[in-house]
Amino acid sequence: MASSASVLEDSSLLSKLDRGLEPIERFMALISGLAIFSLMFLAAWSVGGRKFFGAPLMGYVDYIEAAMPLIAIMGISWVQRDGTHIRMDILVGNLKGRVLWLFELISVLLILVLMVALVWGAWAHFDRSFDCARPLCSRDSSIDIGLPTWPSKLVVPVAFGVLCLRLVIQAIGYGRAFVLNLEAPVAVPLNLSVEEQARLEAQQLAGHD
Amino acid sequence: MEPIEIGIWVSSGMLVMVVLGMRVAFAAGLAGFVGLVWLRWNQFDYDPDRLWKAIEISVKVAGQVPHSKVSAQALSLIPTFILIGYMAYYANLTKALFDAAKKWIAWVPGGLAVSTVFATAGFAAVSGASVATAAVFSRIAIPEMLKIGYNKQFAAGVVAAGGTLASLIPPSAILVIYAIIVEQDVGMLLLAGFIPGAFSAIVYGILIISIAVVFKSVGPPVGGFSWGDRFKSLVPAMPIVAVVVIIIFFVYNPFGDAWGTPTEGGAVGAFIVFLMALYRGMRWSELKSALLETAKLTIMIFTIIWGVLIYVRFLGFAELPAAFSAWITSLEMSPMLILVCILLAYALLGMFMDAIGMLLLTLPVVYPAVMALNGGEFVSAADSTFGMSGTMCAVWFGILVVKMAEFCLITPPIGLNCFVVAGVRDDLSVQDVFKGVTPFFVADAITIGLLVAFPMIVLWLPMLATG
Amino acid sequence: TEWNVSLWGKRRAFTEHVEKLAELVSEKTGGEFTINLAYGETLSKNRENLDGISIGAFEMAQFCAGYHPDKNRLITVLELPFLGVENLEQEVAVSHAVYDHPAVQDEMAQWNAKLLMTSPMPQYNLVGTGEPRDELSEFEGMRVRATGGLGKAFEAVGGVPTSVTASEAYQAMESGVVDTVAFAQHAHLSFGTINQATWWTSNLNPGTVNCPVVVNIDAYESLSDEHREALDSSVDEAIAYYLENYGELLQRWDSVLEEKNVQKVVISDAELDAFRAKAAAPARDAWIESITAQGLPGQELYDLVMTTLDKAKMTN
Numbered sequence A: 001m002a003s004s005a006s007v008l009e010d011s012s013l014l015s016k017l018d019r020g021l022e023p024i025e026r027f028m029a030l031i032s033g034l035a036i037f038s039l040m041f042l043a044a045w046s047v048g049g050r051k052f053f054g055a056p057l058m059g060y061v062d063y064i065e066a067a068m069p070l071i072a073i074m075g076i077s078w079v080q081r082d083g084t085h086i087r088m089d090i091l092v093g094n095l096k097g098r099v100l101w102l103f104e105l106i107s108v109l110l111i112l113v114l115m116v117a118l119v120w121g122a123w124a125h126f127d128r129s130f131d132c133a134r135p136l137c138s139r140d141s142s143i144d145i146g147l148p149t150w151p152s153k154l155v156v157p158v159a160f161g162v163l164c165l166r167l168v169i170q171a172i173g174y175g176r177a178f179v180l181n182l183e184a185p186v187a188v189p190l191n192l193s194v195e196e197q198a199r200l201e202a203q204q205l206a207g208h209d
Numbered sequence B: 001m002e003p004i005e006i007g008i009w010v011s012s013g014m015l016v017m018v019v020l021g022m023r024v025a026f027a028a029g030l031a032g033f034v035g036l037v038w039l040r041w042n043q044f045d046y047d048p049d050r051l052w053k054a055i056e057i058s059v060k061v062a063g064q065v066p067h068s069k070v071s072a073q074a075l076s077l078i079p080t081f082i083l084i085g086y087m088a089y090y091a092n093l094t095k096a097l098f099d100a101a102k103k104w105i106a107w108v109p110g111g112l113a114v115s116t117v118f119a120t121a122g123f124a125a126v127s128g129a130s131v132a133t134a135a136v137f138s139r140i141a142i143p144e145m146l147k148i149g150y151n152k153q154f155a156a157g158v159v160a161a162g163g164t165l166a167s168l169i170p171p172s173a174i175l176v177i178y179a180i181i182v183e184q185d186v187g188m189l190l191l192a193g194f195i196p197g198a199f200s201a202i203v204y205g206i207l208i209i210s211i212a213v214v215f216k217s218v219g220p221p222v223g224g225f226s227w228g229d230r231f232k233s234l235v236p237a238m239p240i241v242a243v244v245v246i247i248i249f250f251v252y253n254p255f256g257d258a259w260g261t262p263t264e265g266g267a268v269g270a271f272i273v274f275l276m277a278l279y280r281g282m283r284w285s286e287l288k289s290a291l292l293e294t295a296k297l298t299i300m301i302f303t304i305i306w307g308v309l310i311y312v313r314f315l316g317f318a319e320l321p322a323a324f325s326a327w328i329t330s331l332e333m334s335p336m337l338i339l340v341c342i343l344l345a346y347a348l349l350g351m352f353m354d355a356i357g358m359l360l361l362t363l364p365v366v367y368p369a370v371m372a373l374n375g376g377e378f379v380s381a382a383d384s385t386f387g388m389s390g391t392m393c394a395v396w397f398g399i400l401v402v403k404m405a406e407f408c409l410i411t412p413p414i415g416l417n418c419f420v421v422a423g424v425r426d427d428l429s430v431q432d433v434f435k436g437v438t439p440f441f442v443a444d445a446i447t448i449g450l451l452v453a454f455p456m457i458v459l460w461l462p463m464l465a466t467g
Numbered sequence C: 001t002e003w004n005v006s007l008w009g010k011r012r013a014f015t016e017h018v019e020k021l022a023e024l025v026s027e028k029t030g031g032e033f034t035i036n037l038a039y040g041e042t043l044s045k046n047r048e049n050l051d052g053i054s055i056g057a058f059e060m061a062q063f064c065a066g067y068h069p070d071k072n073r074l075i076t077v078l079e080l081p082f083l084g085v086e087n088l089e090q091e092v093a094v095s096h097a098v099y100d101h102p103a104v105q106d107e108m109a110q111w112n113a114k115l116l117m118t119s120p121m122p123q124y125n126l127v128g129t130g131e132p133r134d135e136l137s138e139f140e141g142m143r144v145r146a147t148g149g150l151g152k153a154f155e156a157v158g159g160v161p162t163s164v165t166a167s168e169a170y171q172a173m174e175s176g177v178v179d180t181v182a183f184a185q186h187a188h189l190s191f192g193t194i195n196q197a198t199w200w201t202s203n204l205n206p207g208t209v210n211c212p213v214v215v216n217i218d219a220y221e222s223l224s225d226e227h228r229e230a231l232d233s234s235v236d237e238a239i240a241y242y243l244e245n246y247g248e249l250l251q252r253w254d255s256v257l258e259e260k261n262v263q264k265v266v267i268s269d270a271e272l273d274a275f276r277a278k279a280a281a282p283a284r285d286a287w288i289e290s291i292t293a294q295g296l297p298g299q300e301l302y303d304l305v306m307t308t309l310d311k312a313k314m315t316n
């Protein structure tokens, strides 16, 4: 289950940046969600067409493959914002104050190093498939119906780029908490205990049964 | 330096990062990326002028992985299975299932607890995730059990344990992930989970009845339902049956050709549950929050997948999996003992780690070793160590590992299901739930022992399907 | 020097020339130049082997033109339906003639790739479930696993090309996602589709798929003269070994059919002519037009294939 921590807010510039980025991230996550939703209809169309009309959806596999980066990657930054990406918190769960913020800061900076590298690498992957001197700008196409692959490859560096912005905000948040020895810093996911997390999850599901 | 040494250093570094609390997906990705740079620079004899070249190549190799690896049709099953679970909730299917189970089986000793187990097993057939099942049933089943005087801890334990069934009984996100890491047929693994899942439920049921017979106070039978009541209770639960039938028939149709691929089956199942939820009056705001929650969980899982696969790509260049399996097969121990040790290691690791992260991190190295132990990927049943073909060994080991991972959801200190149950119920502490779930350790240990001793429980259905 | 080769699947007839090449090169250089074969997509997904070559992730790789026509527009000429190639020797001759064309080399050089040799495959014939389809009219609505030019050919006679990758073909056939699968013989064996089949078309011979082995240009040029010579001089021998090995497989094929109880379907000449008329010329004209429109020598390459094929037919 996704477990979301809470992110505190105040009137500081950092918090404003955090809140400014959040709607963009949530919109991107909603695109992921809608792409998942569309899988259902695509399959219903494909199976229905094949079983009842003898006319399967041409390129079904190609469409799904093209949609997967939207589904799997587009909303990644939103997931990072509230600390949903899983980790082993047996150690950090017992840390407090400056030591905790230092650990978090180092961890976020390491992720930032990785993501900057991946923005570059994913962009290069996109760039190899993109050449506007050619029809549809396509230098790489899918196996079945020859769909250009560059749009789906472009999703990755874009989503990762937004994640880099998010990581910079979090790094500043943790860095500030470390320097000023804050107790409850803004713009970073607060480290909840497992019990608190479980209670939050339960609340998400509350009231529907 | 030998590539294998680099492999060992980098893998250790990754474990340190994970233990220090770095998000698993990124720890694995970073380790893989650093490893790729190191390997390549090593190849360049650490020539300082060529460090940048080594970095450039590694960045491009690693940067390919996220898009390349998530763009697989088979992986589209994961979001679909998660979406089904969320929508089944909005379609009111959980309550209907519990009600039907109560009317049909609550007359036995420990009746409501047994009903709970079978209702969770039924919900498992539409839900791909264990923790969600535990959360939902805490709210429905525990109050009813408490009303007729159940021991509070025991009632909580039943729900926590019942929740774990969701990952064996198809659809199961974790079985799909296993199938994809080890490159085996997804449909076959889903099919293989069915009987062990039902088997686990039956073992739980027998355990509860035995306890109820010995300790009369634990769970009195609940009777007084007419046959009319019973059949009427089935109607609202029918969509579940429809989804189960669809998913199974898409994977394996005993009467002829399967209806399609598992991917299509999952999506059509989700479509039916969606129509049901619409009929029950699901609003756009509810749909939107279901989609956002599904997206969140999906992206979390996929981030681990591509992160770990960057690490795995590095392992491929470092040739580490081959070295590890050579070491395992050279051990002077009986293969069965080695297998049991591997399973115990999973139990230990699972006490501290999330199931998906645990599988993704370990399988690239452990799986080839287990296959080698059995005699290789293409070994025939007759020539093998465990008496099953390579493919069947992959299926059997997958079910064992997933059952271990599920077992870890109810073991202290980080049994997530127990935390969820305690989180839903204000009157229960985590210690209460752990106390109540203890008998189910015994049940799970028995189940795992039987699955190891009698592989046919796992393999009968997939063997039937492949002929 | 140590090279890595990115391959997919397991070792099979389709990869034997690479195995042989590695063996010969190591022999000739006294073990100084080793070539490691990495099967099972451990180094890259098969559809991204050209990307890996372009990055420099590995030095050698195999891929098929139909996986990504836009990456390799020119060599898809070799996948046009009904070219009339009759055997593997002819397939080698036309492939290598096309590989030697400057425009083709130029296109591959954009991926930092040099075409080393082909992986010649026999004509892709169908295996199918249910009643044998031996008339053109029975191809109407047939779901067939066929990629690239072949897919187009079946589409021209009312078939429905459905793309599943080679490794999913068995499952697709079993589940009825496709009725028929077009493969070369070794792949029908290797991917198990023959076990699902009740019939096989022995003489449909609609065309084949072209799968070159390429090397990274930088890696190739940085080889010592001696090592490069060892590599270059081993190509012909590796191909000869491949042909011999594949020939044995083809000889075994009839007994495999018998053993698996698969009916051998022979299609009449009239039906074949009708298929060719509908599929061959339109596909060829469309290909030439599209390539020429992109400022590339489409007609010239097609003519090259035809003249080379005529020459090859005269010599054997």
Ligand code: NA
Binding pocket: B123, B124, B125, B126, B127, B128, B129, B165, B166, B167, B168, B169, B170, B171, B172
């Ligand atoms: Na399930």
Ligand code: NA
Binding pocket: B350, B351, B352, B353, B408, B409, B410, B411, B412, B413, B414, B415, B416
């Ligand atoms: Na645990």
